[in-house]
Amino acid sequence: MRLPLEGIRVLDLTIVWAGPHATMLLADWGAEVIRIESTYTMQPNTRGRLANPPPDMPRLRKDWGYSYPDWEPGENPWNRYPIFQSHGRNKLSMTVDMLRPEGRAVVDDLFRTADVFIENNVPSTIEKLDLTYEDLRKVRPDLIAVRMPGYGLNGPYKNYRSFGVQVECTAGHTLVRGYPDADQSSVDAVYLGDGAAGASGAFAAMMALRHRAITGQGQLVEVSLGENFVPYLGESIMDCSMNGRVHATLGNRHPSRVPQGAYRCKGEDNWVALSVGSELEWEGFCQALESPGLRSDPRFSTLLARARNHDALDDTITAWSSVRKAADAAEALQRHGISAGPVLRDSELYADPHLAREGFFKQFDHLDAGTHDYPGLMWGMDHTPNELKTPPARLGEHNPYVYGELLAYSPEQRKIFEEEGHIGTRYQPHIP
Numbered sequence: 514m515r516l517p518l519e520g521i522r523v524l525d526l527t528i529v530w531a532g533p534h535a536t537m538l539l540a541d542w543g544a545e546v547i548r549i550e551s552t553y554t555m556q557p558n559t560r561g562r563l564a565n566p567p568p569d570m571p572r573l574r575k576d577w578g579y580s581y582p583d584w585e586p587g588e589n590p591w592n593r594y595p596i597f598q599s600h601g602r603n604k605l606s607m608t609v610d611m612l613r614p615e616g617r618a619v620v621d622d623l624f625r626t627a628d629v630f631i632e633n634n635v636p637s638t639i640e641k642l643d644l645t646y647e648d649l650r651k652v653r654p655d656l657i658a659v660r661m662p663g664y665g666l667n668g669p670y671k672n673y674r675s676f677g678v679q680v681e682c683t684a685g686h687t688l689v690r691g692y693p694d695a696d697q698s699s700v701d702a703v704y705l706g707d708g709a710a711g712a713s714g715a716f717a718a719m720m721a722l723r724h725r726a727i728t729g730q731g732q733l734v735e736v737s738l739g740e741n742f743v744p745y746l747g748e749s750i751m752d753c754s755m756n757g758r759v760h761a762t763l764g765n766r767h768p769s770r771v772p773q774g775a776y777r778c779k780g781e782d783n784w785v786a787l788s789v790g791s792e793l794e795w796e797g798f799c800q801a802l803e804s805p806g807l808r809s810d811p812r813f814s815t816l817l818a819r820a821r822n823h824d825a826l827d828d829t830i831t832a833w834s835s836v837r838k839a840a841d842a843a844e845a846l847q848r849h850g851i852s853a854g855p856v857l858r859d860s861e862l863y864a865d866p867h868l869a870r871e872g873f874f875k876q877f878d879h880l881d882a883g884t885h886d887y888p889g890l891m892w893g894m895d896h897t898p899n900e901l902k903t904p905p906a907r908l909g910e911h912n913p914y915v916y917g918e919l920l921a922y923s924p925e926q927r928k929i930f931e932e933e934g935h936i937g938t939r940y941q942p943h944i945p
Contacts, residue, residue, distance in 0.1 A: 524623060535711040539718060666735050670739075780839075800849050801851060
């Protein structure tokens, strides 16, 4: 059975997470996504921070930016980098140096075959490369270009360089998700804006494809990471607009659901998260804790009273949860209609019984990264069976297909491109 996007070719000039996430979603559902890469340029935090990191650096640093399998960079670190491993599946990779005229000619030939172009670079970078929509439509008039810079294609922030952490700050997310007793230096980065923009970028590409199917017209689609993320904070944004109230940090608490939070459980650093809203849920919560005294305690008799005495209520909940395993506490609460779940470590996700039952993780054998379980498809459709097809693309892995089959360059032409460094599977020696 054909997947919905089979027959659609997407050219991918994306970096880090937001853009690669968008093209991953399209590739998952059948689009042929070709990453345009170069052996002469290494985009930061996409295939790695360094092309050739010192062998002992991952073990010394042990942070996510250097978390290669077994903390070893290996012979080809760029093919083992964890960020790329997370979104490089089902894609193809070709290499070309588009900064040289013969390389740019290859890119133009490739665009003549394409339906969609997706990138999330600083706008000035794309302008310097002459890859704006106006440039590309001269090559492919009905092309769809989805551009996803941090702050859009116009305005005073247009060429601000940013990663997800800055976008979330300027969108207002960082300030509202900290803790009341801590300043912003203690707030870790979560990068939700990248994932949100990736989903929007893929959705926008499909809408543009639908428009082209009806009208025959391509178009430019602009997805600003910052603007895209602001509506995710709708409650606090609209509260400011309607009531003039600026939200403060709440930690794990909620303005209208009490109690809410993460509570310590039995064992070391084990927690259960729960949230109680209505009075009916409060009744079920008291039953789950087997504490009728909670219902009669005047400090907790109403939602407003519980909010005022949240600290005392937390102490009661912790006394109950701390002698139970997180999964047992969550199950007891769920039996009484309470939203609750254990706070899982990454390693625990692989053993989670629900994800195992759903067959969520997919095992891939990767020639450079080894054999590992990868997160699976983000949704399924009853009448369209689907699964992950190929592991993350290695740098230049599909040069033979792109140059030989797709562009039909002769063996002699391909040999010249290899000799000139356009075609390759390793970064040039001068790349650090």
